[in-house]
Amino acid sequence: MTYPLPNAGHDLTGQIAIITGASSGLGARFARVLSASGAQVALCARRVDKLDALVAEITAAGGRAQAFAVDVADQAQCLALAERVEGAMGPVSILINNAGIPDAARAHKLPPELFNQVMAVNVHAPWLLSTSLAARRIADGGGLRIVNIASMAAFEYGGHGAALYSMTKAAVVRMTEVLAVEWARYPINVNAIAPGAFASEMMDGMLARMGDITQSFRRKRLGDPAMMDSTLLYLVAPAGEAVTGTVIKIDDGQSNR
Numbered sequence: 001m002t003y004p005l006p007n008a009g010h011d012l013t014g015q016i017a018i019i020t021g022a023s024s025g026l027g028a029r030f031a032r033v034l035s036a037s038g039a040q041v042a043l044c045a046r047r048v049d050k051l052d053a054l055v056a057e058i059t060a061a062g063g064r065a066q067a068f069a070v071d072v073a074d075q076a077q078c079l080a081l082a083e084r085v086e087g088a089m090g091p092v093s094i095l096i097n098n099a100g101i102p103d104a105a106r107a108h109k110l111p112p113e114l115f116n117q118v119m120a121v122n123v124h125a126p127w128l129l130s131t132s133l134a135a136r137r138i139a140d141g142g143g144l145r146i147v148n149i150a151s152m153a154a155f156e157y158g159g160h161g162a163a164l165y166s167m168t169k170a171a172v173v174r175m176t177e178v179l180a181v182e183w184a185r186y187p188i189n190v191n192a193i194a195p196g197a198f199a200s201e202m203m204d205g206m207l208a209r210m211g212d213i214t215q216s217f218r219r220k221r222l223g224d225p226a227m228m229d230s231t232l233l234y235l236v237a238p239a240g241e242a243v244t245g246t247v248i249k250i251d252d253g254q255s256n257r
Contacts, residue, residue, distance in 0.1 A: 010237040013038035016092050017236070018085055020072055020129065021099030023050035026149065026195070029225040030096050030232055035063035037233060039094060042085045044068045072099045072125035073117055082132045091142050094236050095133055097126035097172075098149045103164040110164060122168035123175075130179060134188055143187035145236040148176050150194040152251045169194075173247050180245030189244040191235045193228060196251025 017034045021027035023045035031041045035058045043051045043065055051067035058065040066088060070077050085092055101121045103114060130146050137144040153162060154169035173192060180190040231248055234240050249255075 007238045007241050010037050010233040010239065012094070012233075012237060015039040015094055015236075016042065016085075016089050017094035017096065018042045018044060018081070018092050018129070018133075019096040019098055020044045020070075020125065022054065023047040026225050026228070027096070027098040028054055029228075030098060031065065032058065033229045033232055034094065034096075034236070035061070035065060037237070040064040040066075040089055042066055042068055042089060042092070044070045044072075044081065044085075045099070046071050072129070073120040075120070075124060075128060078125050078128040079132055081129060082136055086136070091136070091140065092133055093137075093143055093145065095129060095144065095146045096149070096232075097129060097146065099125060100149065100151075100168075103162055105164075106161050107163040115164060118164050118168060122165070123171045126172060127175060130175075130190070134179075134183055134186075137188060138183075138186055141187075144189070145240070146179070146188070146190045147232065147235050148172050148190070148192040150176070150192045150247060152194050152196045152249060152255050154194060155249075156255055176247060177245050184244060189235070189240065191240070191243060191245070192247040193231055193235070194247055194249045194251075195228065196249075196255060 012034060017039045019027050019031045019041060022031045022043035027045065031043055031054060035041050041058065043054055045051055046069065048067060048069045055065045055067050068081065068084060070081055072078055082092065099121055101118055103110060103118050105114060126148050133144060150172040151169040153166040154173045157163065157166045176190050176192040183190065228250055231250060235243065
């Protein structure tokens with residue numbers, strides 16, 4: 001016997017998704033996953049050559065993708081992105097706020113320029129992209145799923161020179177919660193994923209600075225970005241229809257929480 005399961009699927013056919021920081025690492029993985037599930041993907045980052053290569057890869061696999069050069073540290077570019085993407089592809093129904101940068105400096109030695117850069121990318125950009133897209137969906141009545149990429153650093157800090165990064169990711173968590181409440185009257189869901197230590201370009205830089213941190217983990221390994229596929233799809237597909245204001249921690253047992 002079969003039963004109807006209207007909220008169990010991950011089919012994203014007809015959806016248009018913006019992914020920031022899509023030129024490599026987690027962002028590129030998220031783009032591949034959404035495309036494989038049927039979404040058209042707008043790949044957004046500064047490194048156009050890497051975006052073009054990913055567009056070619058997705059297109060060769062039968063998907064649809066376009067590249068959009070953007071520096072999310074620039075507020076004007078953030079505010080213009082929704083119109084650019086929708087003018088080329090149509091109404092956006094998924095936003096993955098993935099772009100982020102570390103500080104890698106002790107708080108008392110952090111130069112103001114780096115503080116401003118990290119705040120711009122990690123906090124201002126997801127706020128501006130989320131609010132600009134939400135305003136468009138509120139105006140036209142369309143649905144929107146926003147997934148912010150936070151970090152386990154939002155909940156714990158080891159004191160190794162990433163205080164600002166930790167602070168910004170805590171802001172992303174709270175941003176997720178408050179925007180979910182503010183927009184709950186509309187078909188707009190706002191959630192977040194808080195990864196632990198996963199393989200990425202950012203993590204490569206951390207390992208070069210700190211050495212092999214995996215030996216302190218219970219499972220002695222970095223997470224594979226593919227381990228987040230099902231969580232991402234759950235939050236953007238029909239399966240997550242009633243889920244909003246939630247932060248899902250994915251840390252492979254690395255933390256004490």
